[in-house]
Amino acid sequence: MTRNTFQIPEAPYPDDSLALHTDKYQINMTQVYWQDGIHDRKAVFEVYFRKIPFQNGYAVFAGLERLVRYLQEFRFSDSDLAYLKEDGYPDAFLEYLKSVRFTGTVRSMREGELVFANEPMLRVEAPLAEAQLIETAVLNIINFQTLIATKASRIKQIVGDETTMEFGTRRAQELDAAIWGTRAAFIAGFDATSNVRAGKLFGIPTAGTHAHAMVQAYRDEYAAFRKYAECHTDCVFLVDTYDTLRSGVPTAIEVAKEFGDRIKFKGIRLDSGDLAYLSKEARKMLDEAGFTDAKIYASNDLDEHTILNLKAQGAKIDVWGIGTKLITAYDQPALGAVYKLIAIEDENGEMADTIKISSNPEKISTPGRKRVFRIINKTNGKSEGDYIALEHEEPQRQERLKMFHPVHTYIAKFVTNFEARELHHTVIENGDLVYRLPALREIQTFVKENLNVLWDEYKRLLNPAEYPVNLSQECWDNKMKRIEEIQEKVNRRVQA
Numbered sequence: 001m002t003r004n005t006f007q008i009p010e011a012p013y014p015d016d017s018l019a020l021h022t023d024k025y026q027i028n029m030t031q032v033y034w035q036d037g038i039h040d041r042k043a044v045f046e047v048y049f050r051k052i053p054f055q056n057g058y059a060v061f062a063g064l065e066r067l068v069r070y071l072q073e074f075r076f077s078d079s080d081l082a083y084l085k086e087d088g089y090p091d092a093f094l095e096y097l098k099s100v101r102f103t104g105t106v107r108s109m110r111e112g113e114l115v116f117a118n119e120p121m122l123r124v125e126a127p128l129a130e131a132q133l134i135e136t137a138v139l140n141i142i143n144f145q146t147l148i149a150t151k152a153s154r155i156k157q158i159v160g161d162e163t164t165m166e167f168g169t170r171r172a173q174e175l176d177a178a179i180w181g182t183r184a185a186f187i188a189g190f191d192a193t194s195n196v197r198a199g200k201l202f203g204i205p206t207a208g209t210h211a212h213a214m215v216q217a218y219r220d221e222y223a224a225f226r227k228y229a230e231c232h233t234d235c236v237f238l239v240d241t242y243d244t245l246r247s248g249v250p251t252a253i254e255v256a257k258e259f260g261d262r263i264k265f266k267g268i269r270l271d272s273g274d275l276a277y278l279s280k281e282a283r284k285m286l287d288e289a290g291f292t293d294a295k296i297y298a299s300n301d302l303d304e305h306t307i308l309n310l311k312a313q314g315a316k317i318d319v320w321g322i323g324t325k326l327i328t329a330y331d332q333p334a335l336g337a338v339y340k341l342i343a344i345e346d347e348n349g350e351m352a353d354t355i356k357i358s359s360n361p362e363k364i365s366t367p368g369r370k371r372v373f374r375i376i377n378k379t380n381g382k383s384e385g386d387y388i389a390l391e392h393e394e395p396q397r398q399e400r401l402k403m404f405h406p407v408h409t410y411i412a413k414f415v416t417n418f419e420a421r422e423l424h425h426t427v428i429e430n431g432d433l434v435y436r437l438p439a440l441r442e443i444q445t446f447v448k449e450n451l452n453v454l455w456d457e458y459k460r461l462l463n464p465a466e467y468p469v470n471l472s473q474e475c476w477d478n479k480m481k482r483i484e485e486i487q488e489k490v491n492r493r494v495q496a
């Protein structure tokens with residue numbers, strides 16, 4: 001009898017690029033701009049979100065490295081253009097798309113910067129068509145990575161200096177999310193990942209124990225642990241396959257004793273049942289056997305809430321393995337950052353501010369090119385809030401700074417003896433990378449330093465205080481002026 005075998009088809013497009021990783025409307029709008037001859041007008045877009053995810057008091061900005069790579073490599077490949085041709089786009093437009101590269105300027109927060117609602121994380125200044133074509137990918141990258149870094153940071157707030165391992169790959173929303181999500185978790189302070197490719201690509205330390213499958217394969221814990229110990233020096237035995245306290249832990253102890261100095265018995269892992277109770281009992285057993293340095297690892301749908309709860313119960317867990325709820329941002333699957341046009345070159349070559357009005361005052365965009373500062377009180381090293389000023393303003397030179405709420409303007413304070421730390425840096429200038437992308441460890445340290453600048457009230461998990469993000473008087477006046485202008489225009493139209 002002959003057997004049918006099948007080949008996996010070749011990847012259909014060897015020159016596939018990320019230029020088509022966009023929404024069709026971006027290409028359609030670009031076609032409009034090009035046909036009208038305004039595609040090269042300078043446009044300024046800002047990326048910001050309106051609500052911090054997980055009701056947290058801050059978010060951790062992440063995604064810049066991948067974004068830089070995307071922008072540097074931006075171009076439509078031959079197969080991209082062929083696909084668009086099939087879709088009916090005219091040749092002359094495709095010829096134009098073929099020439100498009102990213103030639104703009106990006107000013108951005110550094111990865112690991114703490115970011116709050118309604119403040120720009122990054123600003124793109126580029127020919128209108130280029131700036132429009134990249135919107136979708138920019139948001140795709142920043143929204144996901146910032147979301148996961150923020151979730152990881154919440155978990156880190158609870159575990160403190162205890163070790164956290166990222167275990168989420170199997171439950172992530174496919175391959176890319178696993179890889180970049182792991183990186184985001186590491187930025188926020190995770191110690192290691194189980195994903196070996198993330199280790200290779202980013203230099204994140206990799207670590208792992210073993211699964212129930214190995215115990216099941218030997219159909220016996222003693223045999224399985226022994227075989228593992230014969231093969232590996234570092235041993236963490238998974239003890240919950242049959243009966244944690246009556247079989248798993250005693251067997252781990254037995255094998256650890258038997259192998260003595262030939263292995264490093266790092267500990268045991270609990271993956272089901274009452275983790276508080278089991279960890280306390282297991283701790284006693286390990287200590288009584290003389291393995292006081294052996295650590296207790298725990299996993300099983302953990303997140304910041306269960307960890308907090310386990311700690312409150314006095315659980316004796318030293319190492320936390322966290323997968324599903326971190327990598328999928330289980331309780332809030334999306335960050336809603338937006339990409340909004342804030343200024344555009346007019347027909348006379350002048351830059352004109354643009355605004356998006358909403359009946360919800362919090363949703364009205366803030367027009368004009370802006371700079372964002374963190375106002376740090378020099379007497380205590382803590383942040384007084386963030387201050388958004390127009391491009392030409394220099395709050396760092398002011399002796400006394402008035403900070404007021406951008407909607408409830410009566411909430412105001414004066415700050416003296418402060419440092420105004422500018423949060424945006426030029427990353428790409430006229431298409432060229434002019435910024436040294438920091439090593440991951442540097443970013444991790446940067447997050448820690450940033451968190452030290454924040455009062456604890458903004459860092460608690462539950463009902464954190466609202467961190468002030470204020471507008472300068474000029475920025476606020478400019479916004480009001482634009483709102484009035486639009487209102488007058490609308491009124492004139494209604495009356496006409």
Ligand SMILES: Nc1ncnc2c1ncn2[C@@H]1O[C@H](COP(=O)(O)OP(=O)(O)OP(=O)(O)O)[C@@H](O)[C@H]1O
Pocket residue numbers: 271272273274275276277299300301302306309310313
């Ligand atoms: N002492 C505890 N206090 C609060 N939550 C706990 C405690 N122990 C375990 N948990 C959590 O309770 C949930 C238990 O889920 P579930 O009932 O699915 O696990 P299990 O039945 O013990 O194990 P599994 O189904 O994975 O074999 C997990 O999210 C776990 O992290």
Ligand SMILES: O=P(O)(O)OC[C@H]1O[C@H](OP(=O)(O)OP(=O)(O)O)[C@H](O)[C@@H]1O
Pocket residue numbers: 167168170171211271299300301302321322323324325
């Ligand atoms: O629980 P998470 O935070 O997602 O961490 C990753 C989980 O992956 C493994 O479980 P596995 O895929 O074998 O499934 P199970 O333990 O749920 O049966 C491991 O034992 C963890 O429980």
Ligand SMILES: O=C(O)c1cccnc1
Pocket residue numbers: 167168194207208209210269299321323
């Ligand atoms: O190494 C582990 O223990 C591990 C890795 C991935 C998922 N769950 C557990």
